[in-house]
Amino acid sequence: MTNKSDPLAVLLRLNSKLGKNIDEELIKECYQIQKEHQYDKDRNTVTKIQAIVEERVLEQQGTDLI
Amino acid sequence: MKLQELTICNFMPYKGEQKIEFPQHETQNVMLLFGDNMRGKTSFLNSIRWGFYGLAVGRHLRKIPLINLVNSIAASEGDWSMSIILRFSHEGRKYELRRKVDKKPHVSIPKNDGDFEETIGLKIDNQVVTGDLIVNEINKVTPEEISRFFLFDGELLQEYENLLVEQSEQGDKIKEHIEQALGVPALINGRNEFTSLLKDARRIQARDAKNSSDAKMYAEQQRVNEVKQVTLEKDVSDLEIQQRDIQKQIDDIEDQLKNTEAVQKKKYELDVLKGKRETIEVQLAYDADEQRKLFQSSWKDVLFKGVQPLVTELKAKRDSLLTATKAKAVLDSKISDLQKSLDMPICPTCTQDIPQNEMNVIEHRIIELKAEAELSHVNLDDVTEINAQIDKLSKIQSSNEGRRICELVSKQRKMQVNIIKIETDLDDIEDEIRGFDTDQIMRQREKKSKLGNQLFKLENDIKETNIKLNKLGDSQAHISTLISKSTGSEGQASTIRVNLYQDLEVLFKTSINELRDGLREQVADYASHAFSELTTEHTYTGLEINKNYGLSIIDHTGNVLKERSAGAEQIVALSLIDGLNKTARKSGPIVMDTPLGRLDPKHRGNVLKYLPKMADQVILLVHEGEIDPSRDLSHFAERIGARYQIERISSTESQIVRSS
Numbered sequence: 113m114t115n116k117s118d119p120l121a122v123l124l125r126l127n128s129k130l131g132k133n134i135d136e137e138l139i140k141e142c143y144q145i146q147k148e149h150q151y152d153k154d155r156n157t158v159t160k161i162q163a164i165v166e167e168r169v170l171e172q173q174g175t176d177l178i
Numbered sequence: 179m180k181l182q183e184l185t186i187c188n189f190m191p192y193k194g195e196q197k198i199e200f201p202q203h204e205t206q207n208v209m210l211l212f213g214d215n216m217r218g219k220t221s222f223l224n225s226i227r228w229g230f231y232g233l234a235v236g237r238h239l240r241k242i243p244l245i246n247l248v249n250s251i252a253a254s255e256g257d258w259s260m261s262i263i264l265r266f267s268h269e270g271r272k273y274e275l276r277r278k279v280d281k282k283p284h285v286s287i288p289k290n291d292g293d294f295e296e297t298i299g300l301k302i303d304n305q306v307v308t309g310d311l312i313v314n315e316i317n318k319v320t321p322e323e324i325s326r327f328f329l330f331d332g333e334l335l336q337e338y339e340n341l342l343v344e345q346s347e348q349g350d351k352i353k354e355h356i357e358q359a360l361g362v363p364a365l366i367n368g369r370n371e372f373t374s375l376l377k378d379a380r381r382i383q384a385r386d387a388k389n390s391s392d393a394k395m396y397a398e399q400q401r402v403n404e405v406k407q408v409t410l411e412k413d414v415s416d417l418e419i420q421q422r423d424i425q426k427q428i429d430d431i432e433d434q435l436k437n438t439e440a441v442q443k444k445k446y447e448l449d450v451l452k453g454k455r456e457t458i459e460v461q462l463a464y465d466a467d468e469q470r471k472l473f474q475s476s477w478k479d480v481l482f483k484g485v486q487p488l489v490t491e492l493k494a495k496r497d498s499l500l501t502a503t504k505a506k507a508v509l510d511s512k513i514s515d516l517q518k519s520l521d522m523p524i525c526p527t528c529t530q531d532i533p534q535n536e537m538n539v540i541e542h543r544i545i546e547l548k549a550e551a552e553l554s555h556v557n558l559d560d561v562t563e564i565n566a567q568i569d570k571l572s573k574i575q576s577s578n579e580g581r582r583i584c585e586l587v588s589k590q591r592k593m594q595v596n597i598i599k600i601e602t603d604l605d606d607i608e609d610e611i612r613g614f615d616t617d618q619i620m621r622q623r624e625k626k627s628k629l630g631n632q633l634f635k636l637e638n639d640i641k642e643t644n645i646k647l648n649k650l651g652d653s654q655a656h657i658s659t660l661i662s663k664s665t666g667s668e669g670q671a672s673t674i675r676v677n678l679y680q681d682l683e684v685l686f687k688t689s690i691n692e693l694r695d696g697l698r699e700q701v702a703d704y705a706s707h708a709f710s711e712l713t714t715e716h717t718y719t720g721l722e723i724n725k726n727y728g729l730s731i732i733d734h735t736g737n738v739l740k741e742r743s744a745g746a747e748q749i750v751a752l753s754l755i756d757g758l759n760k761t762a763r764k765s766g767p768i769v770m771d772t773p774l775g776r777l778d779p780k781h782r783g784n785v786l787k788y789l790p791k792m793a794d795q796v797i798l799l800v801h802e803g804e805i806d807p808s809r810d811l812s813h814f815a816e817r818i819g820a821r822y823q824i825e826r827i828s829s830t831e832s833q834i835v836r837s838s
Contacts, residue, residue, distance in 0.1 A: 115696075116693075116695070116696025116697075116699060116700065117360075117693070117696040117697045117699070117700045117761060118696075119361055119362075119364050119365055119689065119693050122365075122689045122692045122693045122696060123365075123685060123686070123689045125692075126685060126688050126689050126692055127685055130684070130685065130688060132681045132684070132685055134678075134681050134682060134685060138678075138682075139682075139685070142368060142682065143364065143368065146363075146364040146365070146367050146368045146371075147361075147364045149367075150321075150361065150363040150364040150367060151317040151321035151322065151323055151358075151363070152313075152314055152317060153313055153317075155367075157367065157371060158371050158374065158375065161368075161371055161372075161375065162375060165375070165675065165678055165679065165682075166675075168674075168678060169671050169674045169675045169678065170671070172674045173669070173671055173674060
């Protein structure tokens, strides 16, 4: 898969191009969840995504979830 | 993924258990399954699809109900069970997938899918996988969304032409399937989930903002916007339900019309044949009239042959009499001249007396001439009589009535044979179209046209509502930013959360289009490469892809080829399939049903040489009209790993046998 047709590579490139400065690890984690479950019929990825983001929210607030 | 073995039991025309082993060799990777039309090639394809996904499809990718999948003979014998066992390997692991249905114990004769019980079992390296994980395991190996590009019906290849038509309903559906196969759903699902999470996050942010004097007003605006958003989203959802409903009605009518297309053609043939019969009948009536007229004067043709010599004879006799009459007149004139010399014996030239001896000669001569004249005497009444006879007999003239009557009889016989043939054809056609209401077909066409208009209106309404939703989204984003910047909100969890989701939503949303462009480029590259090997026209420079993944041929001048033959369409579609397959997955089999239907021998040769390179395993379901075993196998004989034949047992039962 080339850089242009690799979804993760596209996400990372555009993050930089759009100046979003989203943490690359967060993007990778979110994408990984979606990739693993993209063809699942009964996927429940929302809660997983929510959990990852909430962790970042707390981090940014200066408090760690753990 | 590599298919190893398929065991079919009571599936469609395959009664009882039938086992097929797939080729495992790296280069001898092609399996051929020959079968005539209606024998079960598509059913074989469906058996694999059903085994993997519990779904067998007909036209328009419609699900075939279970009751139509169970072998009808087995069912009539009370056996309503049907099963498929698929053995395959993937990334070094061995899989055994079993899917089985049977009628529920309390049901005597099943009427719908609900009357069946379905069981599915999966073993990976002999370890049993629990029920709820089976589907996910299968999707990891071979997602259903990709199946369109490795389990495909060649007769549906023409569907890909719709990709060239921007905003066509079918084109959009195929595009959606393509993007699912290419992995775009990871980003689309991500975007949708971030949109949903963002909505919740904004609600929490607005709730928090209510407590801030600075942001209170924004919170209220956000609340109003949220109400509007819910309403608009419900509107879109309702409109989409209506759209699907109307599209289904259109599909149903199209199916019906497709079925009646043959009836329409037959009806046309019927009218043409009736017209022909009428023309022949008119000709027969005209010829019968002509024959009657010929019979009226045909006696002349019969007598003519006898009368003709008589007329000739009479004419000769008359001519002889007339000649004799002329001769007598000459003799009489001579006698008269000589008589004058006797009466006045002086020479008219020298005025001397004619001597007696000369006078005796003249006298003697006159006697001779008179005797001669006596012999030439003609009775003019005889001539008149002969003339009268000639006149009468000359009225008997022939117009070849006999010959013409014979010709007419022969012509009539041929025309009557033609009429019998036509009437037989008419009976056959009438039998075929009996029961079809042609007026109903017209009404269905009108209905389809009206539904098409409704669909167009609905599509516009959805588009407009989505525009409103987007504007509302912009407004919500703007208000969120204002709240974020207001005193007390900065650094709050709700604001951080909104900002994160907002950024992630924008990122995923923007990436979808960027990814689509990249994927299209890659599909076009692979497809162009395949096309260059498949086409027989080497001046074409390649293929160009549009937003829908529709491919156009680029000619030697760099322009898009506007008119493409049916064969060219098929080559382009196969190239697209190859491009999609290579872009969507690293490896796996391809099962193609009737892929060569519209190709000429040269293209067929190219395709047969190329097909083994399209995948690790290539399973071709063909009839002998597509691949002639005595002629076409030479193109890829060294790549054939297994060959099977579908044999007819009865109209509803077939058997797959391995052939050498």
